[in-house]
Amino acid sequence: MAMASATASVTGVCLAAKRAARPLASCDSAVKHAALEAIAAALELRTDEVLQANAQDMELAREADIGAALIDRLRLDSERVAGIAHAVRQVAALPDPVGEVIEGRRLANGLELRKVRVPLGVIAVVYEARPNVTIDAAALCLKSGNAVVLRGSSAARNSNAVLAEIAAEAAVAAGLPEGCVGLVSGGGHEELAELSRQSATVDLIIPRGGERLKEALQQSATVPVIYAASGNCHVYVDAAADLEQAEAIVVNAKVQRPGVCNAAETLLVHEAVAERFLPRVLGALDAAGVRLRADERTRALAGRGLAPEPAGEEDWASEYLELTLAVRVVDSVEEAIEHVGQYGSGHSEAIVTRDTAAARAFQRGVDAACVYVNASTRFTDGGEFGMGAEIGNSTQKLHARGPIGLRELCTFKYLVEGDGQIRL
Amino acid sequence: MAMASATASVTGVCLAAKRAARPLASCDSAVKHAALEAIAAALELRTDEVLQANAQDMELAREADIGAALIDRLRLDSERVAGIAHAVRQVAALPDPVGEVIEGRRLANGLELRKVRVPLGVIAVVYEARPNVTIDAAALCLKSGNAVVLRGSSAARNSNAVLAEIAAEAAVAAGLPEGCVGLVSGGGHEELAELSRQSATVDLIIPRGGERLKEALQQSATVPVIYAASGNCHVYVDAAADLEQAEAIVVNAKVQRPGVCNAAETLLVHEAVAERFLPRVLGALDAAGVRLRADERTRALAGRGLAPEPAGEEDWASEYLELTLAVRVVDSVEEAIEHVGQYGSGHSEAIVTRDTAAARAFQRGVDAACVYVNASTRFTDGGEFGMGAEIGNSTQKLHARGPIGLRELCTFKYLVEGDGQIRL
Numbered sequence: 127m128a129m130a131s132a133t134a135s136v137t138g139v140c141l142a143a144k145r146a147a148r149p150l151a152s153c154d155s156a157v158k159h160a161a162l163e164a165i166a167a168a169l170e171l172r173t174d175e176v177l178q179a180n181a182q183d184m185e186l187a188r189e190a191d192i193g194a195a196l197i198d199r200l201r202l203d204s205e206r207v208a209g210i211a212h213a214v215r216q217v218a219a220l221p222d223p224v225g226e227v228i229e230g231r232r233l234a235n236g237l238e239l240r241k242v243r244v245p246l247g248v249i250a251v252v253y254e255a256r257p258n259v260t261i262d263a264a265a266l267c268l269k270s271g272n273a274v275v276l277r278g279s280s281a282a283r284n285s286n287a288v289l290a291e292i293a294a295e296a297a298v299a300a301g302l303p304e305g306c307v308g309l310v311s312g313g314g315h316e317e318l319a320e321l322s323r324q325s326a327t328v329d330l331i332i333p334r335g336g337e338r339l340k341e342a343l344q345q346s347a348t349v350p351v352i353y354a355a356s357g358n359c360h361v362y363v364d365a366a367a368d369l370e371q372a373e374a375i376v377v378n379a380k381v382q383r384p385g386v387c388n389a390a391e392t393l394l395v396h397e398a399v400a401e402r403f404l405p406r407v408l409g410a411l412d413a414a415g416v417r418l419r420a421d422e423r424t425r426a427l428a429g430r431g432l433a434p435e436p437a438g439e440e441d442w443a444s445e446y447l448e449l450t451l452a453v454r455v456v457d458s459v460e461e462a463i464e465h466v467g468q469y470g471s472g473h474s475e476a477i478v479t480r481d482t483a484a485a486r487a488f489q490r491g492v493d494a495a496c497v498y499v500n501a502s503t504r505f506t507d508g509g510e511f512g513m514g515a516e517i518g519n520s521t522q523k524l525h526a527r528g529p530i531g532l533r534e535l536c537t538f539k540y541l542v543e544g545d546g547q548i549r550l
Numbered sequence: 551m552a553m554a555s556a557t558a559s560v561t562g563v564c565l566a567a568k569r570a571a572r573p574l575a576s577c578d579s580a581v582k583h584a585a586l587e588a589i590a591a592a593l594e595l596r597t598d599e600v601l602q603a604n605a606q607d608m609e610l611a612r613e614a615d616i617g618a619a620l621i622d623r624l625r626l627d628s629e630r631v632a633g634i635a636h637a638v639r640q641v642a643a644l645p646d647p648v649g650e651v652i653e654g655r656r657l658a659n660g661l662e663l664r665k666v667r668v669p670l671g672v673i674a675v676v677y678e679a680r681p682n683v684t685i686d687a688a689a690l691c692l693k694s695g696n697a698v699v700l701r702g703s704s705a706a707r708n709s710n711a712v713l714a715e716i717a718a719e720a721a722v723a724a725g726l727p728e729g730c731v732g733l734v735s736g737g738g739h740e741e742l743a744e745l746s747r748q749s750a751t752v753d754l755i756i757p758r759g760g761e762r763l764k765e766a767l768q769q770s771a772t773v774p775v776i777y778a779a780s781g782n783c784h785v786y787v788d789a790a791a792d793l794e795q796a797e798a799i800v801v802n803a804k805v806q807r808p809g810v811c812n813a814a815e816t817l818l819v820h821e822a823v824a825e826r827f828l829p830r831v832l833g834a835l836d837a838a839g840v841r842l843r844a845d846e847r848t849r850a851l852a853g854r855g856l857a858p859e860p861a862g863e864e865d866w867a868s869e870y871l872e873l874t875l876a877v878r879v880v881d882s883v884e885e886a887i888e889h890v891g892q893y894g895s896g897h898s899e900a901i902v903t904r905d906t907a908a909a910r911a912f913q914r915g916v917d918a919a920c921v922y923v924n925a926s927t928r929f930t931d932g933g934e935f936g937m938g939a940e941i942g943n944s945t946q947k948l949h950a951r952g953p954i955g956l957r958e959l960c961t962f963k964y965l966v967e968g969d970g971q972i973r974l
Contacts, residue, residue, distance in 0.1 A: 148891065152914045231936055237925055239935060246947055247917070329947055344772065350948050371970035378972035467572065489965050490576045493671070501661055501968035510973075511663060511964070512655055523670055523753055523961040524774050525949040537947040540935070541913050544925035546795035548802035549934075 136320045137327075140248065142305030143273035144327035147247040149303040151271050155222040161300035162218035162265055166211040168296040169261065169289075173207045176292070179284040180257065187281055199255045200282055210258045213515065217265040220514040223532040224271045238543045243536045245271030247329040250321055250349070251517065252277045254335045257285035263332075264293045264307050266517050270535040275308045275328065277321055283311050315342060322347035332530065334518050352526055354518025356445045357387035357473030359503045362462040362488065363407075364479035365398035371500060372478040373407050378502040379476065381414045385447050387519055388474045388496075388506040392442060392452040394462045397423070400455045405429030408453070416449045423455035442469040459484045463491040470494060472521040474503040495521060495528035560744045561751075564672065566729030567697035568751035571671040573727040575695050579646040585724035586642035586689055590635040592720040593685065593713075597631045600716070603708040604681065611705055623679045624706055634682045637939065641689040644938040647956040648695045662967045667960045669695030671753040674745055674773070675941065676701045678759050681709035687756075688717045688731050690941050694959040699732045699752065701745055707735050739766060746771035756954065758942050776950050778942025780869045781811035781897030783927045786886040786912065787831075788903035789822040795924060796902040797831050802926040803900065805838045809871050811943055812898045812920075812930040816866060816876040818886045821847070824879045829853030832877070840873045847879040866893040883908045887915040894918060896945045898927040919945060919952035 169176070180202040187197050223243050230240035249272045251263040260276055267274035278286040290309035297306055310317060322331060325348045333339050334354050343351055361379050363372040379390035395403055404427045408418060418434035419441045425434055434453065441452040442465070456462045459477070466475050476498035477488040485499045496506045508516025508529035516529040526534035593600070604626040611621050647667050654664040673696045675687040684700055691698035702710040714733035722728055734741060746755060749772045757763045758778050767775055785803050787796040803814035819827055828851045832842060842858035843865045849858055858877065865876040866889070880886045883901070890899050900922035901912040909923045920930045932940025932953035940953040950958035 148915065148917070151917070233929075233934065233936060237929065244917075348768065350946070352948075368970070374970060374972050382973055485967075491572065493572070493575070493668075494963060496964040496966060499965075499967040501966055501971040502973050504973035505657075505661065505966065505971070506964075510657065512657060522774070524776075527961055528964050537951055539918060540920040540930075540952050541923075542920060542925055542929065543909075543923040546792070546798060547925040547929070548798050549806055549926050549928035 136310050136317060137324065139308035139310050140250075140275055140321070140324045140327040143248045143275050143308045146273040146303040146305035147245070150268075150273055150306050151224070151245045151247070153271060153302065155224075157301045158222065158269055158271065159218050161268060161297040161302045162214050164296040164300040165261070165265065165293050166214040166218070168292045169207060169211040169214070172288075172292055173204055176207055176285065176288050177202060177204065179288040182284040183282055192281060196255050196281070200257065200285070202257060202285060206258065210261045213262060214265045217269050217515050220269065220532060222269070223536050228538055235547050236544065237547055240541045241538050242541055243533065243538050246535060246537050248273045248275060248327055249535060250275040250277060250324075250328050250331045252318065252321070252331060252333040252335065252339065253279070255279045255281050257282045257289055259334065260286045260289040260309075261293060262515070263517060264290070266515060266532060266535060268297060268302065268306060270532045272535055273306045273308070275310060275321070277310050277318065280311065280314075286311055318342060319346040322349055322351075325349045332517055352520050352530065353522060354530065355387075355473075355521040356471055357389070357519070357521070358392070358443065358445045358469060358471040359388060359390050359474045360392045360394055360466050360470060361390045361476045361478065361503065362394040362456075362459070362466070363396060363399065363403060364459060364477055364481060364484045365396040366481035366484060367396075367399060367403075367478040368480060369399065369403050369406070372403065373410055375476065375478055375500070375502050376407050377410050377414060379504055380411060380416055380451050381449065382502075382504055384449050387445075388503050389447070390451065390476075390503050391444060391446055392454065392469070394454055394456050394465060395424070396459070396462075397455050397457050400424070400427055404453075408432050408434070411451060414449070416451050418451055418453055420453040421455060424453045427455075445471070459487050463488060466492050466494070473519065474498065474506040476501065476503050495519070560734050560741060561748065563732035563734050564674075564699055564745070564748045564751040567672045567699050567732050570697040570727040570729035571669070574692075574697055574730050575648070575669045575671070577695060577726060579648075581725045582646065582693055582695065583642050585692060585721040585726045586638050588720040588724040589685070589689065589717050590638040590642070592716045593631055593635040593638070596712075596716055597628055600631055600709065600712050601626060601628065603712040606708040607706055614705075616705060620679050620705070624681065624709070626681060626709060630682065634685045637686060638689045641693050641939050644693065644956060646693070647960050652962055659971050660968065661971055664965045665962050666965055667957065667962050670959060670961050672697045672699060672751055673959060674699040674701065674748070674752050674755045676742065676745070676755060676757040676759065676763065677703070679703045679705050681706045681713055683758065684710045684713040684733075685717060686939070687941060688714070690939060690956060690959060692721060692726065692730060694956045696959055697730045697732070699734060699745070701734050701742065704735065710735055742766060743770040746773055746775075749773045756941055776944050776954065777946060778954065779811075779897075779945040780895055781813070781943070781945070782816070782867065782869045782893060782895040783812060783814050783898045784816045784818055784890050784894060785814045785900045785902065785927065786818040786880075786883070786890070787820060787823065787827060788883060788901055788905060788908045789820040790905035790908060791820075791823060791827070791902040792904060793823065793827050793830070796827065797834055799900065799902055799924070799926050800831050801834050801838060803928055804835065804840055804875050805873065806926070806928055808873050811869075812927050813871070814875065814900075814927050815868060815870055816878065816893070818878050818880050818889060819848070820883070820886075821879050821881050824848070825851055828877075832856050832858070835875060838873070840875050842875055842877055844877040845879060848877045869895070883911050887912060890916050890918070897943065898922065898930040900925065900927050919943070
């Protein structure tokens with residue numbers, strides 16, 4: 127059984143995962159599918175055990191007074207456990223990325239070349255309070271043929287221990303190799319630093335957390351890291367925008383789920399439509415409970431009853447993750463692109479326009495994972511993009527950019543077959 | 551002009567490259583093509599200038615007594631300059647990777663999604679003595695729409711300065727943005743460390759050098775690095791091998807160009823054919839001037855007149871890069887896979903066999919960039935693979951694995967177009 131006991135070392139868990147990685151990489155899709163179905167079934171069967179462990183975490187959390195928001199993220203009930211099991215079955219139903227021929231050709235000398243998707247090997251996932259990530263991450267990693275090392279928050283220690291045990295036992299019983307699901311948990315920064323230096327066994331670390339986690343890893347990591355990072359996203363309403371469409375998109379991008387990384391944080395409005403557009407959109411945002419912070423030109427046009435606070439440099443750089451929006455008037459699509467280039471985090475950016483030239487300039491000029499024309503930034507999501515479930519969203523440019531789905535948890539190798547070819 | 555003068559700071563050169571990156575990313579293929587043609591023409595026109603600067607470097611190198619091998623790598627003559635110009639024209643003729651639609655689909659809500667290849671931005675290339683890399687790297691980076699920061703060896707300082715000046719002047723005259731080719735050179739380890747921390751402006755560092763360069767960068771780099779790394783490559787001759795084919799492949803993989811990363815360093819032979827195969831292959835290798843280091847079973851079967859030295863742990867781990875080969879007898883394809891897993895560097899591995907089951911087991915079980923069946927490891931090369939010129943070979947698993955060609959110098963973005971879609 128691949129669970130880390132209280133005494134299991136980080137190195138030991140990673141080594142066990144490394145040993146599991148090679149047989150796991152060769153597992154047939156059917157075996158991986160059966161393992162995920164077994165995990166889902168075991169979660170349902172052992173719901174009481176999960177809830178008992180979670181109750182312990184909740185009690186400790188209340189004693190430690192960690193705050194209502196964190197406590198809600200920590201809390202499980204039978205409905206939430208059923209939801210986790212359902213999510214595992216959805217991952218099980220996705221196509222297996224391993225073995226997919228990405229491209230191939232016959233070379234001039236008769237060699238047959240195929241570039242084939244294969245697992246990365248061992249993936250460590252570092253996350254914060256929510257215990258459902260324990261299962262989500264395990265399901266995505268196993269489905270993509272990777273062994274997984276989980277490192278959750280100490281606040282969810284008891285929940286995570288039971289969840290990881292359920293996943294590991296069910297996976298191994300279904301035929302996956304021992305060690306394929308490992309858990310390290312309970313330690314502090316030293317544990318994280320130790321995990322981030324396991325380059326002999328771990329192929330990738332995916333941290334799901336805030337800037338503090340990122341900074342801690344940047345200090346210590348020798349293992350490659352893909353940061354599932356923050357999003358400072360913009361909606362730019364162009365001179366040629368359909369203003370009704372623009373209003374709906376701005377409100378949706380800000381309000382529909384403000385706490386996520388693809389929500390909008392800044393609205394840019396072309397000066398040619400500012401006078402007509404700002405009063406209506408700011409009124410709608412205000413009605414939806416959005417606090418506004420704006421530049422001088424916006425404040426002058428805000429309309430009756432609205433007095434946005436002045437926005438400063440720190441507002442353009444902020445990822446509010448709440449019902450606050452920064453607003454600025456710009457003179458051109460070029461100035462909007464400049465603003466996005468200066469302050470954006472490379473996540474999701476939108477232009478609203480009917481002008482093909484403006485759309486083209488924005489799509490070419492903005493350097494971000496996802497660039498939208500006439501749509502909300504909120505669609506940046508593996509599920510929405512048809513990639514299936516995701517483990518996070520990458521704002522870096524190497525390997526994975528945008529949603530990190532099953533394919534992004536893989537690498538590839540070139541398979542080359544001949545009949546004695548030598549190089550002349 | 552984008553040349554670094556003696557006083558230009560690393561930060562200054564990188565910042566100029568960053569400023570060039572956005573307009574460069576939007577440059578049409580025709581402009582980039584014209585720029586590369588202009589660089590080739592300027593090299594031909596200014597050959598005397600290049601050779602004068604190179605003569606200065608050669609004189610300093612002789613005074614510093616850096617050794618005949620390094621001096622040969624440093625040396626340019628009019629034929630070599632013509633060769634560099636020819637290589638630039640070959641890169642110019644390759645298809646432009648930028649703008650290629652990697653995949654795309656219409657989503658359920660009508661959004662049109664395209665995943666489109668775009669430049670990374672600014673690429674720093676760090677290399678050793680050979681001055682031709684200055685132009686090769688600049689050509690590959692510009693063709694893929696990236697600004698480039700070059701950091702050559704101080705031994706080639708004068709040659710590199712003229713070559714980078716020629717490339718930068720010709721590129722800018724042909725319409726590429728100022729700063730698109732930058733050079734930092736002459737400093738020591740501090741300069742390299744400073745370059746490796748320019749994460750605000752540089753998107754990727756590609757070091758072309760040995761283990762010492764890799765270690766230096768691992769200590770300091772905050773910029774992502776793709777190591778164009780070493781190759782400890784194996785040929786495994788299976789029980790079911792065609793022994794004539796096997797002999798040709800082994801000799802080719804070792805002898806054809808022993809100083810490169812895809813040359814073989816260890817031969818593994820299945821015990822069932824060891825007695826028949828070893829005398830003939832070791833004789834052929836010996837005749838080709840190869841020194842042999844072997845395990846006990848091999849030494850016992852080596853045949854008359856051949857007395858390989860005993861191989862130790864360090865031989866299995868060595869990348870000789872010269873006419874030396876380690877040889878070992880194994881009991882099974884599984885043992886060969888284990889050996890490769892333990893000692894291989896994940897570069898290029900070959901099996902010689904007529905047995906489909908053994909071929910399949912080896913291709914699945916070996917975790918390397920390129921896995922060959924019945925062919926020499928020497929084919930791992932961007933040109934051979936139909937990818938065009940390469941800037942190196944990656945043995946890491948993230949982003950680029952195997953040959954690093956034009957596509958691997960790019961990232962992608964998702965372009966999403968709609969008519970007012972919002973998320974429900």
